[in-house]
Amino acid sequence: MFFALIESSRSALMSIFAHRLRSFLTTLGIIIGVASVIAVISVTQGMSAFIGETFASLGTNSLTIQSYTPFEDQMKGIRARLTPDDLELIERRADGIASITPILYANRSSQIKYGSQTAFSQIMGTTYAYQDVAQSYTQAGRFLAQSDNLTRRRIAVIGEDVRENLSLPENPINEYVEIGGEWFKIVGLLDSMGDIMGMSRDDIVLVPYATMVSLQGNQARTDIQIQLSLSESAELEDVTTQLSTLLRNAHNLGSDEDDDFRIQTAEQLMEEFNQIIGMVTVVIGGIVGISLLVGGIGIMNIMLVSVTERTREIGICKAIGAKRHHILMQFLIEALLLSLLGGLIGLATGFGLGTLIANTIPGFPPASIPFWAIALALGFSGFVGVLFGILPAAKAANLDPIDALRYE
Amino acid sequence: MALIQLQGITKYYEMGSQVVKALDGIDIEVLKNDYLAFIGSSGSGKSTMLNILGCLDKPTDGQYHLNGTNVENLDQNELSEIRNKEIGFIFQSFNLLPRANALGNVMQPLIYRNIGLKQRKQVAMEALERVGLGDRTDHLPNQLSGGQRQRVAIARALVTHPSILLADEPTGNLDSRTTIEIMQLFDELHAEGHTLIVVTHEDEIAQHCQRIVEMKDGKIFNDQVVEKGTAELTS
Numbered sequence A: 001m002f003f004a005l006i007e008s009s010r011s012a013l014m015s016i017f018a019h020r021l022r023s024f025l026t027t028l029g030i031i032i033g034v035a036s037v038i039a040v041i042s043v044t045q046g047m048s049a050f051i052g053e054t055f056a057s058l059g060t061n062s063l064t065i066q067s068y069t070p071f072e073d074q075m076k077g078i079r080a081r082l083t084p085d086d087l088e089l090i091e092r093r094a095d096g097i098a099s100i101t102p103i104l105y106a107n108r109s110s111q112i113k114y115g116s117q118t119a120f121s122q123i124m125g126t127t128y129a130y131q132d133v134a135q136s137y138t139q140a141g142r143f144l145a146q147s148d149n150l151t152r153r154r155i156a157v158i159g160e161d162v163r164e165n166l167s168l169p170e171n172p173i174n175e176y177v178e179i180g181g182e183w184f185k186i187v188g189l190l191d192s193m194g195d196i197m198g199m200s201r202d203d204i205v206l207v208p209y210a211t212m213v214s215l216q217g218n219q220a221r222t223d224i225q226i227q228l229s230l231s232e233s234a235e236l237e238d239v240t241t242q243l244s245t246l247l248r249n250a251h252n253l254g255s256d257e258d259d260d261f262r263i264q265t266a267e268q269l270m271e272e273f274n275q276i277i278g279m280v281t282v283v284i285g286g287i288v289g290i291s292l293l294v295g296g297i298g299i300m301n302i303m304l305v306s307v308t309e310r311t312r313e314i315g316i317c318k319a320i321g322a323k324r325h326h327i328l329m330q331f332l333i334e335a336l337l338l339s340l341l342g343g344l345i346g347l348a349t350g351f352g353l354g355t356l357i358a359n360t361i362p363g364f365p366p367a368s369i370p371f372w373a374i375a376l377a378l379g380f381s382g383f384v385g386v387l388f389g390i391l392p393a394a395k396a397a398n399l400d401p402i403d404a405l406r407y408e
Numbered sequence B: 001m002a003l004i005q006l007q008g009i010t011k012y013y014e015m016g017s018q019v020v021k022a023l024d025g026i027d028i029e030v031l032k033n034d035y036l037a038f039i040g041s042s043g044s045g046k047s048t049m050l051n052i053l054g055c056l057d058k059p060t061d062g063q064y065h066l067n068g069t070n071v072e073n074l075d076q077n078e079l080s081e082i083r084n085k086e087i088g089f090i091f092q093s094f095n096l097l098p099r100a101n102a103l104g105n106v107m108q109p110l111i112y113r114n115i116g117l118k119q120r121k122q123v124a125m126e127a128l129e130r131v132g133l134g135d136r137t138d139h140l141p142n143q144l145s146g147g148q149r150q151r152v153a154i155a156r157a158l159v160t161h162p163s164i165l166l167a168d169e170p171t172g173n174l175d176s177r178t179t180i181e182i183m184q185l186f187d188e189l190h191a192e193g194h195t196l197i198v199v200t201h202e203d204e205i206a207q208h209c210q211r212i213v214e215m216k217d218g219k220i221f222n223d224q225v226v227e228k229g230t231a232e233l234t235s
């Protein structure tokens, strides 16, 4: 049996290489299928490994609360809001909170100017507590102080990217920038935080919360975010339920109404991300399944042609002593090797493609293929080869020797 | 005991409403080291006869004993094994594998005997040298002349040391000079103790043999032993 296997592989390889171009075209379906799945897997794997690391560094003990409006309500013009009152309520009533800070995003223009330079950045109003909650510290100057908020000072703490984008000097402290038509003095430069998913975390401008509120004018529509970090002894679960109850009461939500806010943890964000990646993988899996099916049919088709072409050869082999299993094995192995070769080429192409994608998008994590993906790709293409090789191989093996010899 | 024993062998083909009797009641015995020619006009049943002797085809009726084995009840795989062990085929159109070189073609039957590559090469080389093609082993069939191709086919038939060599019009596609060479090779093989059965419609070929069986309409018409050396091949 083993002997027959080696001999069949030998002659199968010979006939594959005898028809190089045809073999390549035959396996194109398999190549494309495997290449696309490997490209996607290598990219998403690199991504999720990276996301895991990033979120771990964000800390699991911080929470973000923001308002949430269902799509139907948005269409009706209703907007859920999180207000400074909510913040005050939580500050007064909730337990287990180490630091808490409001965040108010600039709602009109997020344009910032320095001299003749203009840049767009994420401008947010927040308090000194942001430092603890977001683990964000200054490398030069100082952070926002409590007094800045009370006196609504026009000062800003900026990220490294903002400094670069505006061509500010190496030490930007005491320089003035223009935000929303007002002048702000830079008092601090943040430590570089790197980026997540190609999005920089250094492209931010922090101003005192009260200053931002006064800039925005229309107080009735203020919708803030609340970020908080938990004290060491507090359980995430407990705090989340407590916050939820407090906010539901404050917003007068009946028991049949949904929350009009979302409490998010870093972990949840990660899970959501992984869910998206999982969905992408499933969809791609479906596409790949179809293309492997098409590839398999291609192989079956060419194998049937090949059997017909080689009818006389099969007759000769039978005349000089080939048994059914010799012929069956030869064609089956040819189909198997064809699709495995396709799988291998697909693997290499897919990884190349993944690397290319990862390298073209700046800040994107490097592509990586896990071992299971290689095993899956090769296993699947081998399976397709055998599945679609059986019919032609059986047809060849069952040929009557005398009929096959007479075949013109 | 006879190497080959046929009793009441018939082979009928149904062509629409009429039946073609390719073989119509054949009784014959072939002994070891016989050198036998089937002659007869085209359509007289010679090839059908040879295919049945070679276990490529099955008779409609009758009994065939090869080396004492009744081949009637054997299935396709067992027949393959018999062909591999007992029979060496030589065809008019050579029937070489087009994508394998001379050595590869001669090695092919040994694959079905599970003989390893090294020994296959050695045995096949010997067979090729026996037919005088020791220097053409890596030529593909289409790089060889007709006579050389037929020599490769003869080497392939010899390499398994079969009980019988069966040749269907072996010189039908060859010129007269090559024909003489091939027939001389057959004479030598006979002298070495091989059993040869040759189908031909040329008297000159038949004259090389020691026994001439004439066929007509699927029946044996005449079966005679000739003195060796009485006939000379004219070229």
Ligand SMILES: Nc1ncnc2c1ncn2[C@@H]1O[C@H](COP(=O)(O)OP(=O)(O)O)[C@@H](O)[C@H]1O
Binding pocket: B013, B015, B020, B021, B022, B040, B041, B042, B043, B044, B045, B046, B047, B048, B049
């Ligand atoms: N596969 C077949 N189907 C129908 N008739 C056949 C077949 N093979 C041979 N015959 C018929 O059997 C007869 C003997 O053929 P064959 O043995 O090839 O003759 P020969 O080799 O002596 O020329 C012929 O009449 C031929 O037409």
Ligand SMILES: [Mg+2]
Binding pocket: B046, B047, B048
């Ligand atoms: Mg004939």
